[in-house]
Amino acid sequence: MIAVVDYGAGNLRSVTNALAKLGYGMKITSRPDDILSAQAVILPGVGAAGDTMKSLEELGMVEPIRQFIAAGRPFLGICIGLQMLFTGTEEGGWHDCLGVLPGRVRRLPGGLKIPHMGWNQVKQKTAHPVFDGIPDEANFYFVHSYYAEPEDSSLVAGETEYGISFCSVVARGSLVATQFHPEKSGEYGLKMYDNFIRFALRAG
Amino acid sequence: MLTRRIIPCLDVKGGRVVKGKSFIRLQDAGDPVGLADFYYKEGADELVFLDITATPEGRDTMVDVVERISERVFMPLTVGGGLRNIGDMRRMLKAGADKVSINTAALRKPAIISEGAEKFGNQCIVVAIDAKRVGDGEVPRWEVYVSSGQEATGIDAVDWAKQAVELGAGEILLTSMDADGHKAGYDIELTRTISEAVTVPVIASGGAGTLRDLYQVLTEGKADAVLAASIFHYGTYSIAKTKQFLSDRGIPVRT
Numbered sequence: 001m002i003a004v005v006d007y008g009a010g011n012l013r014s015v016t017n018a019l020a021k022l023g024y025g026m027k028i029t030s031r032p033d034d035i036l037s038a039q040a041v042i043l044p045g046v047g048a049a050g051d052t053m054k055s056l057e058e059l060g061m062v063e064p065i066r067q068f069i070a071a072g073r074p075f076l077g078i079c080i081g082l083q084m085l086f087t088g089t090e091e092g093g094w095h096d097c098l099g100v101l102p103g104r105v106r107r108l109p110g111g112l113k114i115p116h117m118g119w120n121q122v123k124q125k126t127a128h129p130v131f132d133g134i135p136d137e138a139n140f141y142f143v144h145s146y147y148a149e150p151e152d153s154s155l156v157a158g159e160t161e162y163g164i165s166f167c168s169v170v171a172r173g174s175l176v177a178t179q180f181h182p183e184k185s186g187e188y189g190l191k192m193y194d195n196f197i198r199f200a201l202r203a204g
Numbered sequence: 205m206l207t208r209r210i211i212p213c214l215d216v217k218g219g220r221v222v223k224g225k226s227f228i229r230l231q232d233a234g235d236p237v238g239l240a241d242f243y244y245k246e247g248a249d250e251l252v253f254l255d256i257t258a259t260p261e262g263r264d265t266m267v268d269v270v271e272r273i274s275e276r277v278f279m280p281l282t283v284g285g286g287l288r289n290i291g292d293m294r295r296m297l298k299a300g301a302d303k304v305s306i307n308t309a310a311l312r313k314p315a316i317i318s319e320g321a322e323k324f325g326n327q328c329i330v331v332a333i334d335a336k337r338v339g340d341g342e343v344p345r346w347e348v349y350v351s352s353g354q355e356a357t358g359i360d361a362v363d364w365a366k367q368a369v370e371l372g373a374g375e376i377l378l379t380s381m382d383a384d385g386h387k388a389g390y391d392i393e394l395t396r397t398i399s400e401a402v403t404v405p406v407i408a409s410g411g412a413g414t415l416r417d418l419y420q421v422l423t424e425g426k427a428d429a430v431l432a433a434s435i436f437h438y439g440t441y442s443i444a445k446t447k448q449f450l451s452d453r454g455i456p457v458r459t
Contacts, residue, residue, distance in 0.1 A: 013274060013300045014278075014302070017274055017275050017278075018278060019276070021276075021278070046327060046328070047324065047325035048325060110403075113403060114376055114403055115326065115405070117374070117375065117405050117428070118207060118208070118429065119207045119458040120207065130340070137306055141205075143277070143278060143374075144327070145301075145327075156338060162206055183278060184243070184279055184302065185278065186279055187278075189278055190278055
């Protein structure tokens with residue numbers, strides 16, 4: 001079972017529409033038990049990271065998600081779902097996040113329009129199954145004002161330029177996260193979901 | 205590099221697209237779902253839907269339309285027109301819209317911007333501004349109009365744009381009422397003035413007649429995105445041709 005985490009916010013419907021289009025069944029869930037029994041977990045997200053963390057805590061999801069990832073099981077974080085993986089975020093004052101990966105989430109530098117909104121290229125830094133069939137520098141749809149700065153640069157599977165070069169894809173084994181929204185990124189975005197789920201089902 | 209967005213705008217009334225009759229490849233040019241799918245496949249970067257029905261039944265129909273579109277079209281969708289409160293916004297976002305565009309309601313009760321931004325995130329809240337040039341002084345000024353351009357507010361468009369962003373708007377959808385419908389080009393001065401005054405992206409709207417108009421508003425007008433209706437709906441230019449034209453002139457676009 002593919003679990004899509006419902007914490008009351010997020011762009012759940014877009015994500016479930018994308019999975020349905022690809023022909024995958026899924027369970028939309030706010031129950032901690034469902035996380036641990038899932039073959040793969042998808043954490044979607046839009047909005048503020050601090051609020052997301054608070055919602056996950058209230059639902060009792062924080063520990064199950066940490067355990068799931070620690071066990072090396074397939075996890076996909078989208079946008080805020082990527083930022084949540086790190087130690088903490090500077091958004092709205094410092095907020096601790098899941099702390100699965102060392103690093104902090106910082107505001108994009110001034111001088112350019114914020115949010116970073118629109119289609120931008122992802123430079124592939126490592127070969128990972130999620131990139132199968134997707135050309136280097138393909139465009140994906142971004143909308144965010146903060147970005148993650150991993151301490152371990154080997155986690156950076158994709159990079160994007162917006163004033164600075166920032167980490168737009170994180171990959172470490174079965175843990176994958178994107179700063180952009182694959183569910184809003186046309187055919188390559190759908191391809192990325194398909195790649196992740198195929199990979200997850202093989203791994204599981 | 206961030207590409208500039210090309211955004212077709214569809215006016216929907218009672219679940220039907222109002223403009224656009226000349227698509228050879230479409231069996232029903234009035235079906236918003238089919239038209240959205242057409243633009244998705246053509247390579248549009250985003251779609252804006254304006255519900256011009258503004259009746260409760262029309263609103264229900266629009267929710268259904270948005271649901272069906274979001275099942276087929278995997279690109280950003282903005283929905284506007286007659287959204288009055290947080291509940292209206294939530295309904296559209298839950299139906300599958302990524303952003304909601306508010307105009308009259310935002311001006312009458314600016315707190316709706318901050319409430320919406322707090323509940324759904326800044327990136328969801330587009331403030332649409334209809335602006336009309338006033339006076340003939342050396343320094344140009346523009347006045348905000350609401351209620352589909354029927355009502356003058358006396359409010360300065362630049363001031364309102366800045367206030368909307370301070371309150372939490374993630375994007376400004378700026379329409380020049382002087383240029384709209386004339387196909388003689390966007391109001392470059394208005395677009396540049398607003399774009400330089402705010403820190404969020406600005407979508408230029410109103411006046412597109414040729415591809416040069418789009419080029420001009422993206423360069424001189426400093427717009428982050430361009431919205432157009434009739435040049436796309438009536439098949440004057442395809443999305444692909446539009447992007448080719450802009451790309452040939454050094455504008456980064458998604459191809």
